[in-house]
Amino acid sequence: MEELFDEIIEEAKSTKSKSKLLVIVDADPRTNPRAAEALRMAGGVSVWGQVAISVVLRDAAARALGAGARELLDGKMFGQFVPMVRESGGQVYLMPDAGAMEEVDTGELLGNVLKEPEFATLTAKFDYVMRF
Amino acid sequence: MAQAARKLGILISVDPEHSNFHRGLQLATAALNAKTEVYLYCLDDAVKGVNDDRVQTLRGHGLRLFACAFACQRRKIVPGENALYGGLTMLNDVMAATDRFVSFN
Numbered sequence: 001m002e003e004l005f006d007e008i009i010e011e012a013k014s015t016k017s018k019s020k021l022l023v024i025v026d027a028d029p030r031t032n033p034r035a036a037e038a039l040r041m042a043g044g045v046s047v048w049g050q051v052a053i054s055v056v057l058r059d060a061a062a063r064a065l066g067a068g069a070r071e072l073l074d075g076k077m078f079g080q081f082v083p084m085v086r087e088s089g090g091q092v093y094l095m096p097d098a099g100a101m102e103e104v105d106t107g108e109l110l111g112n113v114l115k116e117p118e119f120a121t122l123t124a125k126f127d128y129v130m131r132f
Numbered sequence: 133m134a135q136a137a138r139k140l141g142i143l144i145s146v147d148p149e150h151s152n153f154h155r156g157l158q159l160a161t162a163a164l165n166a167k168t169e170v171y172l173y174c175l176d177d178a179v180k181g182v183n184d185d186r187v188q189t190l191r192g193h194g195l196r197l198f199a200c201a202f203a204c205q206r207r208k209i210v211p212g213e214n215a216l217y218g219g220l221t222m223l224n225d226v227m228a229a230t231d232r233f234v235s236f237n
Contacts, residue, residue, distance in 0.1 A: 019227060034237075037145070037176050044220030050228035128227075130235045132145070 020052045021045075022126040028060040029072040035061050036074035038132035043081030046088035054091040055082075056114065056122070062096035066103030095119060139169045141230035143223065145237045148181030156236035157186050164193050171226045174199040174215070179207060182215045191215075198222045 023042045029035035039055065046053040057064055064078040072078070082092055093114045096104050114122065123129050140163045144156040156172070163170045172195055174182055179199045181187055191197050197215040200223070204211055211217040227233050 019233065021227065021233075034145075034176065041175060041220060041223070045224045045227065048221060048224040048228075050224055128233050128235070130143070130237060132237050 018050065018052045019128065020054075020126045021128045021130060022054055022056065022123060024056045024058060024123075024129065024131045025061040025064075026058040027132055029064050029069075029075070029078075030060065031073070033073045034132050035064060036072070036077040039064065039081040039085070040074075040077050042090070043084030043088075046085050046090050049088060052090065053085060053088070054093065054126075055085055056093045056095060056119065058095045059097040060100050062094045062100040063103050065092070065094065065105060065108045066100065067105060068103060093119075093122070137167060137169045138232075139171065139230040141226040141233040142170065142172045143226070143233070143235040143237075144172065144174055144178040144181075145176040145235070147177040148184050150177075152236040153178060153181055154186075156234075157190065159234060159236075160190055160195055164190065164195060169196070170194070171196045171230055172198065173223045173226050174203075175223065176200070176203050179203040179209055182209075183212070188214060198226065 023038055025035050025038045027034040027038070042053050042055050045051055063069065063072060065082065069075050069078045085092055092112065094104060094108060094112050095114050142156055142160055144153055146152045160170045160172055182197065182199050187197065199215040199217050201211060201217040201219060204217060216222070
């Protein structure tokens, strides 16, 4: 019982002390290296476990989870840092435009796609929102 | 007993010519004037502004200045003594240890 109590206290402490940051990426990764830089930042910070980070890839930025992601600007970063966000407990959501929808892996579309109303609700749950 | 100063974290990732770089510095100025501790992390294109006179003037007024070493390396900027250069662990510390965090991208 004592162990359980300690666990609950530790969990409460860690949940309470963590800031929640949502990184919204809408830079086009075909032409703008900021999309990769945003994911590098999200992965590189979330791995320390002190800030809870989730990411929304909007419009063309959703191509970062497409079959040809490695060919995009700094494309190898997508394969490196998207898993890092997820392994740290964060979510990577998608709001692809029509073009990106055709590129994104089907598996990624299942359960990760947000619609505008859900996106609005989601942003309200975070302490900070950052847009790249 | 004196109260601990509030801490503000600022991330800037745009080029020093971008209006948001200037806005970030304006916020830092206002916060320093209000006796807030300000921690500024320059990421991506913002590392080009580390030696900017506006930034260094704020540093002289107490701004804690950090810059992304990776972004400098990619831009062939040689780190000097005008800022503390480091990785994303520093940005993590700025985010986690400040009372408020604001970004200018």
